[in-house]
Amino acid sequence: MRNGTVLVDILNKAAGDNKQGPFNKYDSTYYGGIGYYITAMDGTQQNSTTGYFWFLFDEQTGGALPCGVSSYVPANQSTTIFRYTTYSSHNETVTGYCKTFPPPEQVGGLSCRNS
DSSP states (O other): OOTTOOHHHHHHHHHHHOTTSGGGSEEEEEETTTEEEEEEETTEEOBTTTTEEEEEEETTTOOBOSSOTTTEEOOTTOOEEEEEEEOOOOOOOOSSEEOOOOOHHHHTSOOOOBO
16 A cells, blocks of 8 residues: 555455455444544454453554544554553554544545445
8 A cells, every 4th residue: 555545444455355354344433533443343342331442553662543543544564453452541652643534524424334
């Protein structure tokens, strides 16, 4: 993928390249101004009762991504870790950056659901 590609586009390419992989079935929810966050992956839903959520981390720094998959642009040759875990304070340093993401009404029905 070309430099500057948002993570959701990389996720969708991975889904297309591996039809049996976990990236073929995910759901996401829009959170104002920071984009779409993964809420389910390969049948595993986040659970606010138990405190388990999908967190994405930059493998190089260990930092939790500061924005959603629709806004985050990973650094070239970096690795993003998808982890189903409870929240604890996470390092916020990442090698990529967040693009400004317009509100859903300006996107014209963009959906980050793949199933």
